[in-house]
Amino acid sequence: MGEGPEKLREIRRVLRQNPKGLSISDISRKVGLNRNSVAKYLEMLLISGQAEMRTYGAAKVYTASQRLPISALLEYSSDLIVVLDGEGRILQINTPFVTFSGQNREDLLGTDLATSGLPVVTTPMVLSGLDDDLTGEVVVPEVAWGDERIFRAKILPTAFEEGGSGTTIILEDLTEMKKAWKMRTFLANIVESTEDAIIGKDLDGKIVSWNEGAERLYGYMRDEMIGRTLDPLVPPENAAEMDTIQDEVEAGRGIDRLETVRVRKDGSRVDVAISVSPVRDEGGRVVGASTIARDITAQKHFEEEQRRHAEETAVLSKTAMGFVEMEDDDEVFGYIGRQVGKLLPGSTVVVSSYDRDLHAFRIEAVVGPDGEGGPGGELVGTHFPMTVREREKARTRLYEEVEIADHPAAALPGASNGGCMYAPLVCHETFLGDVVVLREGREGKEKGALIEGFMRQAAVALHRRHARLALDRSRQRARTLLNASPDLVVLIDPGGAVLDLNEQAGRIFGQAGKERAVTLHAALDKMREEVLNVGRTARGEVQACGKTFEVSMTPVRAADGRVHEIAVFLREGGAEPERPARARQDPRVSGRAH
Template structure:
């Protein structure tokens, strides 16, 4: 058994069924009267699966267009042909036929077929299982008189009855007992080969799909809740476009999220930073090597400057490239850092004015700094000694003298003075006096040793 069926909107479905009621019954005598013409039209259309216009069919039949249009109207209403519009032209082709046995045998969906009087014509095993009835008790009976052996089946049958009354073709059904399940109900208008109308009711179990959608919505809600409460700004780029930005972004930049979508990172950079940021972005496009972080000054909408720290993570997902950018406003830290560097610069300038060589080391005897006099005496610049021990820089004798007594001071912080001979670059040995003292952190812990060198004759 085969059925022709089409999907329609509610309004179209009601109009379609009314048309069937009014015209199909009236066309049945004509179906017999023009049976030979109908057979010839279907044979012609079979040879042209792409479809033919009324004019083309009339020419092939050697009939006038008016008669052929009348024949096609009857075939269209009876479901034997289908029509589509191409501009002003109407193109006809054979209707698609769906083998019902194939639908019944290769799907887990529940399927019920009703005739024009809403009597049950066919029903598959999944539908029988839900209503807990034998097929012999169902076939040929009115749908309105169906009885079910289970709560779920009763609720499903009642919802279908409501749909038949209201003309709702496509809807979701929620069944709460005995267990919560969701179904997608579709009612498809059908026309049998004899021209009689009917309908196919399909119920798809979408419980797993609904559960997955609910889990996804819950996950998205948790993500948004987390993202909107971050102290940092968060932007997600997908294939070069902003797909998400949290509210903190607006606070940092002073622009709305919609306004920010119109800017590039270099547009938001302060004028003195713009070229640097633009160059970094251009290099990223060329090398495909995205930096893990970048810091620069921005110019807010109100004209104020802020210093931001951007951490970038790139992820390839299916055919897309996702970039997560976490943005932290570190303006206060930047001001503090600049102030500290200014202070250190002042201290360096101050010790550089001392005529005697000065150096300072951490508790592991690694050099933290020195003044110009020390560099002049040893022939080593600050860059040469920074982070290194005496043994890594000087000859063994000089290294031994410079690091002498350091263990004692680490064990017992304070001050001591001693004399020793060092090898000076380009000169012979020279006897010097070294005065060492310890310095501490703000909480009193020992931080390192400061050394002051005086020539022996000045001691």
């Protein structure tokens, strides 16, 4: 490598280290070159835009350039650009042009354009523009290259900073734009047959085309709208929207989908989705816009239903988990009141249980507008009889405007404002309680379906609570009966694992020791397999804990008919184990011994 590039880099380094500037003599001393050599290198840096010179009287001060060289600026453009000197030789060429040409940059620089073999710019149409004495921009609208690529060529006279002049050629690829134009031309042929409203307007916003779809959607006939603006269709609150659309169109950009509201001729409003595309002439200039509008009323309604359904599902899923995780059975009533209060803010909620034996309600919780115990909390524990009103309501649903004059909550605030919301809690035709909602206003009706869903959850939770309590009582009675039995009773699962046993069995087998317990299980396995295979009671006899037991093993079936448990009854019986014989003595001998 020659020393020229090395000296240039050294001079650039010295200039960057001295931002206030240096004279030729200063630079000469720092890099160890004579003044003439330094002056030559500085001239090269000035021409390439890498250095700047300022004059102070007779002195010249050089600094590192803060500007990008033209070669760097060219790389920011996606167009194909080539810069020629005054003799028509290639001075600069950007990377997109090099890539498109498939040639080597170093081979192109300094060569004559006409003999360079560069695509597009060496066609007769472009070269003819170079023959003229350029005084301004020359545009070649379309230059085809091959069968697929189309360019617009711009030829500009160029003056260089260091002096002299040249030419810059810019190639703008129109291929995709031309394809889009052809597609728009094709689509224009089917505009009148589409269901969508398609409207064309110029850059002044005046309507130039109005199809039958627009007539159906907006109610205005074609003759009523041609030459007018879209202002009659736009609600006052959306006026700024039109300015935004106009700005985008004038900038040559489109709007893919904008969901908004428009006004029909009869004054009614309609939800629409509009798409706006700039319309260009053959020269690529934006001359107007095309708007396609589609009625999305049904879609918006569906989306709102989906949103509400998702919201309700999330709420019900959360509240269902709340019921499942609730440890205190009595807390369910307070939970019901708080959740209804969240769904209907500002309400007082009264929750009651129903006692079937007494045929009466009992107020379990009163939740105020703040989510805490509300006014009338002293009513908790109050009993009141079931009336005809409640008896007629056979399922859980939400009733509006219900009079509650016979309810203890009738004296609370909000109870006398035109009726209350009322929901009986009914599950499997069993009346479990009710909920009374006292509201100051009438808002909240749109949440009726969600509230009813929650009420059904609450009724199921209460029904399960009743069933659980009944099951606990049943199990307690069963255990009492088992413990009263003289037999030993053991409950096992189909695999033979012990699930439960009564007190008698617990006393005997609890003292049997591990080895005897294993032996007992082994003895019962054969009978257990017989019960599972045959599906009926098996009987036998086992030896355990030094005793003989008569065994009765009975399958316990669930509602699905499968054997979920096996009850084992052991009764002590059979012959006593043989004891060692003792020698008998003659009484007379015994007597003589005395």
